[in-house]
Amino acid sequence: MLQSGMPVRIWGGGRPGSTIEVSVAGRRADAIVDADGAWTVTLEPLDAGGPYRMTVSETSEAATRESLSHDVYAGEVFICAGQSNMEYQMEFLHWRYPSEFTREADSLLRHCKVPVRFDFHGPRHEFDEPVQWVGAASDTLDEFTGIGYFFGRMIRESFGVPVGLLNITLGGSPIESWMDEETLAAWPRMLTDLAPYRNDDEARVRNESSIEARTRWHEDLRVREVNRWNEDAETGTVNLPAFLSDADPRLAGFRGVIRLWRTVMLPTYAVGRPAVLHLGAMVDSDITYVNGVEVGRSEHQYFSRDYVVPENVLKAGPNDVEVRLVCERGTGRFTPGKRMHLDVGDDSFDLSGAWRYMIGAEIDEDCPTEDSLQWKPLGLYNGMTATCAGYGARAVLWYQGESNTGDVADEYGHMLTAMIGCWRHAWDQERLPFLIVQLPVFSIDNVEDGGWALVR
Numbered sequence: 001m002l003q004s005g006m007p008v009r010i011w012g013g014g015r016p017g018s019t020i021e022v023s024v025a026g027r028r029a030d031a032i033v034d035a036d037g038a039w040t041v042t043l044e045p046l047d048a049g050g051p052y053r054m055t056v057s058e059t060s061e062a063a064t065r066e067s068l069s070h071d072v073y074a075g076e077v078f079i080c081a082g083q084s085n086m087e088y089q090m091e092f093l094h095w096r097y098p099s100e101f102t103r104e105a106d107s108l109l110r111h112c113k114v115p116v117r118f119d120f121h122g123p124r125h126e127f128d129e130p131v132q133w134v135g136a137a138s139d140t141l142d143e144f145t146g147i148g149y150f151f152g153r154m155i156r157e158s159f160g161v162p163v164g165l166l167n168i169t170l171g172g173s174p175i176e177s178w179m180d181e182e183t184l185a186a187w188p189r190m191l192t193d194l195a196p197y198r199n200d201d202e203a204r205v206r207n208e209s210s211i212e213a214r215t216r217w218h219e220d221l222r223v224r225e226v227n228r229w230n231e232d233a234e235t236g237t238v239n240l241p242a243f244l245s246d247a248d249p250r251l252a253g254f255r256g257v258i259r260l261w262r263t264v265m266l267p268t269y270a271v272g273r274p275a276v277l278h279l280g281a282m283v284d285s286d287i288t289y290v291n292g293v294e295v296g297r298s299e300h301q302y303f304s305r306d307y308v309v310p311e312n313v314l315k316a317g318p319n320d321v322e323v324r325l326v327c328e329r330g331t332g333r334f335t336p337g338k339r340m341h342l343d344v345g346d347d348s349f350d351l352s353g354a355w356r357y358m359i360g361a362e363i364d365e366d367c368p369t370e371d372s373l374q375w376k377p378l379g380l381y382n383g384m385t386a387t388c389a390g391y392g393a394r395a396v397l398w399y400q401g402e403s404n405t406g407d408v409a410d411e412y413g414h415m416l417t418a419m420i421g422c423w424r425h426a427w428d429q430e431r432l433p434f435l436i437v438q439l440p441v442f443s444i445d446n447v448e449d450g451g452w453a454l455v456r
Contacts, residue, residue, distance in 0.1 A: 001110045001133055001164025003392030004048040004074040009428075011040040011390070013126070014058050024054035024072065033058075038125070046074035048161040073108060075162030076155055077393040080148035081178070081385075082400035084171030084302055085437070090149055091142035095276045095306045100141065100149075107135035108162040109152050111144045114388060116170050118379030120198045123180070123386030133164065145169065147399060147437070166391065168384050171302065174403040175415050176377040178385060183422040187411070190377040197376055210371035217367045221326070224361035225257050234359045240352060241280055241334040244327070248357075253330040255367070257360035261322040262351060268316040270344045275314060277321065279305040279351070280338025283331055284367075289322045291315065304338075314344065321351065324360070328367035375403070381422075389426035396423065399437035401455040409451030 002008055010022050014033040021030040022041045029041035046052065050073035057067035080086055094101060110133040117124065134140045136149070148165040155163050170177075176190050184190055197203040238247035238260070245252040277295060279288065281304055287297040288307055291314070296307030321342070325332060334340065340351040373379065404412045416436075424432045439456050 001077055001112075001162060002046060002072055002074045003077040003164075003394060004046050004161070006045050006392055008043040008046060008074075008392055009040065009390050010043065010054075010056070011038070012056065013037045014039055015060055018058050018060040021057045021059070022054070025052040025074075048075050050074055050162065073110075073162040073164075075108070075164060076159070077164040077166060077391070078148065078152065078155075079166045079168060079388070079393050079396040080145045081168045081396055081398050082437075083169065083173045083403060085402070086145055086147055086397065086399035087167075087169035087171050088146050089142060090144045090146050092303065092306070093146050094142070095308065101138050103136075103138075105135060105137035106153075106156065107137075109136040109149075109156050109165075110134060110163070111136070111140075111148070111152075111165045111167060113143055113167045114384050116374065116380075117383030117387075118177075118374045118376070119382035120194060120203070120376065120379055121382070123382045123389075125387060127387060148397065151397060166388060166393065168388060170374060170380060170384075172372070172403055173375055173380055173400070174377075175400060175412065175419055177375055177380040178400075179378065179415070179419050179422050180381050180386075180426070181378055183418050184377055186418060187377075187415070194377050197373060203373055206371045207373050210368060213368035214370055217328075217363070217365075218326075221257060221361055221363055224363065228361055235357065237354050237356055240355050241336050241338050241340055243336070244332040245330075251332070254332055254359075254362065255327055255330050255365070256362040258325050258327065258332065258357055259322060259360050260325060260355045260357045261320055262353075262355045263318045263320055264342055264349050264351060266314055266316060266319050266344065266349065270314045271316050272312050273314060273344055274311050275309040275342055275344040277305075277307045277309055277351075278339060278341050278343065279307075279323070279334065280340055281305065281335040282323070282325055283333045283335070284328045285326045287324045289320075289324075291319055292322075309342075330366070385423065385426065389423075390428060393427070393429075393432070395433040395435055397435050397437070401439050405451035405455050407451070409454040412455045 014020055014037060016033050016035050016037055018033050019030055020033060020039045022043065024043060025046055027043040029043050031039040031041045033039045051071035053069055054072045055067055055069045057065055059065045112131060112133045115127060115129055115131065136144065145165065145167050148167060152163040152165050176184060236248050236250065238244065244254055277290065281301060283301040285299050286305065288295055288305065290309050293313050295309050298305060342349045342351060401412065420434050424430055442452060
């Protein structure tokens with residue numbers, strides 16, 4: 001998918017000194033491959049539509065000629081960038097928008113996911129694995145960015161032109177990971193903190209050591225849980241959704257495994273029917289069962305717990321919902337304000353209120369955090385953004401900021417301005433528009449942190 005209505009930049013690699021010729025829809029341009037094996041051509045603007053046949057030919061001094069051809073479309077290309085809110089895939093929205101997966105396939109609403117890569121040594125200019133554009137269809141929709149998909153579908157319906165979504169995202173990423181070194185020079189402390197990670201061996205050791213520490217914590221927890229299985233465990237009742245510490249003072253600062261369960265009464269017509277269980281968000285990770293059958297699990301707090309209950313699991317009368325929740329830092333919760341319910345057909349059965357609990361195992365210290373290399377300053381720009389820089393686009397859709405709340409929030413405005421300038425320079429589009437999604441209203445974890453409001 002190429003951007004229509006503006007000069008089209010095409011680039012690639014070849015044998016130094018050979019001639020490259022690119023043609024598409026009557027436009028033609030050529031270039032000489034430089035000493036580094038790189039070439040770039042710029043074609044006159046394309047009208048929206050297609051398919052157009054694009055041919056790239058290489059002619060060497062030996063007069064050999066090699067070429068490849070591929071069908072392309074021209075339309076509106078949007079760069080979908082940011083952290084988890086932009087990355088959030090349609091796969092996790094299937095339960096909410098099932099009709100989107102039964103729509104007629106639309107090959108002209110296309111999506112390309114850039115592989116997650118980071119690099120602290122310099123910008124990458126090639127992918128290290130194949131990437132491709134895929135059209136919107138029932139068997140491809142899972143990987144689409146949710147925000148991007150609905151935006152793209154709106155553009156398709158409003159203007160009737162092909163739409164491409166270039167997905168450059170990574171959950172949890174702070175804004176400094178998406179800026180180049182020159183831009184980050186305005187924040188020298190970030191580059192100073194990055195210094196140890198420029199040594200690949202040291203970076204690897206730091207990362208692996210942090211992962212090993214987390215693994216030991218979880219293994220210790222599992223051993224404690226098994227050893228305590230036959231002992232008398234502390235039990236109680238909590239009203240959910242809530243922070244566990246608020247629901248029962250005995251759970252203040254609790255770190256470990258806690259099992260919570262509730263019984264819901266269902267009518268006869270529910271027997272054998274599929275259903276969807278909605279438990280909102282939890283901290284931190286869970287495995288969830290209905291009538292002893294696992295229906296879903298999530299590794300961290302950022303997933304909404306929306307789990308499909310398979311056919312033949314539900315029964316008439318009492319049905320047990322059980323959650324094995326791991327709390328890593330004493331802030332365990334079923335996030336307040338989220339609805340908890342079981343949907344069967346058109347009926348919804350409330351699951352908020354009293355849940356019984358039993359402590360499976362407790363541990364005295366927080367789970368260590370992973371020293372995540374992919375979130376360090378500069379890395380994602382070099383590994384992902386730079387690889388795509390210059391690919392013609394109408395605008396950038398930017399949805400990020402959660403990871404820059406807290407103590408650094410007062411710098412976010414300056415950093416966002418700098419990042420926009422950095423990307424505009426990289427794309428050679430001085431007025432490349434940025435359509436910015438404001439963070440939603442959110443108070444959990446930020447009651448005393450003005451950072452969230454500052455970023456908004």
